[in-house]
Amino acid sequence: MPELRWIKSSFSEEGGNNCVEIAAPSLDGIALRESESPARVLTTDRAALGSLVRSVKAGLSS
Template sequence: MDELTWQKSTFSGGPEGECVYLATAPGGTIRLRESDTPHVVLTAASEGLAALLRTLKAGNIDNSRA
């Protein structure tokens, strides 16, 4: 994997062990990782991530199926 430039989310707070980092890969996909497991990297298309964030902000999550 190419070297990525990771940026700490502005919404991350608390100790260094509780931070979310994001990076943009050369193909335009978004990479996410947590500081407590930096070797685990999630990949998302920017459109899909934006849709997820809009849903979370709107509170439209149905927890009854979890």
């Protein structure tokens, strides 16, 4: 995977390792990682991530 520009949520503590970071390796791809384990990267597409975010915001647990 090429060098990615990781973005941390503005809700995360400055300099803390307690957040999820996101990067866009391609036009349709999304990469996610936990700041405590940056070598472990999960990839998905924008539609799937968007669906997850909408569900979390709506308070759904499934």
